[in-house]
Amino acid sequence: MLALIGRRLALSIPLLFVVSIITFVIQSFLPGDLARSVLGVSATPEQYEAFREALHLDEPVLAQYGIYLSGIFRGDFGTSIYTGQPVLQTIAQRLPVSLSLIISSTIVAAVIGVFLGVLSATRGRILRRVVDVGSLVGGALPNFWLGLVLSLIFAGALGWFPSTGYIDFSVSPGLWAWSLVLPVAALSVGAVGIVAKVTRDQMLTTMQQNFVRTLRAAGVGTGSIVWKHSLRSSGVSILTVLGIVFIASLSGTVLVENVFVLPGLGSLAVAATARHDIPTIQGIALVFTVIVIIVNLLIDLAYGLINPKVRIS
The missing domain is CATH 1.10.3720.10 (MetI-like)
Incomplete structure (x- = not known):
């Protein structure tokens, strides 16, 4: 029974990685600009760039995923963009x-x-x-x-x-x-x-x-x-x-x-x-x-x- 549990858990780890990658990649291809949708059209270019930098949106997708994954390993799922509350x-x-x-x-x-x-x-x-x-x-x-x-x-x-x-x-x-x-x-x-x-x-x-x-x-x-x-x-x-x-x-x-x-x-x-x-x-x-x-x-x-x-x- 312990061997069965071990095999199931070993198969679960790759599944978590696959789901996190798919979710991250799909959201990166969503239409629209996240910074624009949050800040609105009245935001200044400086505010726009500062927001993108804070969320690492100005970096390549692979780098963004690495930052996200490192946070997951620390138990940090990030912060809600709208409420400011930890996810x-x-x-x-x-x-x-x-x-x-x-x-x-x-x-x-x-x-x-x-x-x-x-x-x-x-x-x-x-x-x-x-x-x-x-x-x-x-x-x-x-x-x-x-x-x-x-x-x-x-x-x-x-x-x-x-x-x-x-x-x-x-x-x-x-x-x-x-x-x-x-x-x-x-x-x-x-x-x-x-x-x-x-x-x-x-x-x-x-x-x-x-x-x-x-x-x-x-x-x-x-x-x-x-x-x-x-x-x-x-x-x-x-x-x-x-x-x-x-x-x-x-x-x-x-x-x-x-x-x-x-x-x-x-x-x-x-x-x-x-x-x-x-x-x-x-x-x-x-x-x-x-x-x-x-x-x-x-x-x-x-x-x-x-x-x-x-x-x-």
């Missing part, structure tokens, strides 16, 4: 909001999706067709559109939930959960259908295996066969799709957070892009990459817990 500090303030949304939606997708998948695999064809239709419809509906519809119905018309805003967990756990109901629903509906379909298909395959027939012949109860043995054997495929759902939710937060006005990394990314706040964009991209690496590592560790063969592979 790392801004990300640290907003990261809990995005993680609350992403983790909650993944848990909802896992619990409801696995439950529906197991039921559709054991209770007949009608529920299987419902799961198929649900996965297609849920995957086709854009989460931002679904968020708007949910907000109009359950916040605007019925007044059951808040339409916008976020309550910190430390202030009130109950209000925190209440403020996340609609955003989590908008982000998890499509994922529930996907998880249910993968669980159903994998369970149907697993329950045809010889070891299941042996368990039935030995008199093991149906509930134990389904929930303990078959579901565990299907766990690798289910964990794989849950990892994909979690990573896909990173991009989903960009739109959902803006619909519900949540102060997370998704809304920060949109605002930074609109203002050409390059240090903030680069910091968010790097943090998202680190999250993806951590999630993939946790999924690999979970594989080892479910399937002992993975530990020695």
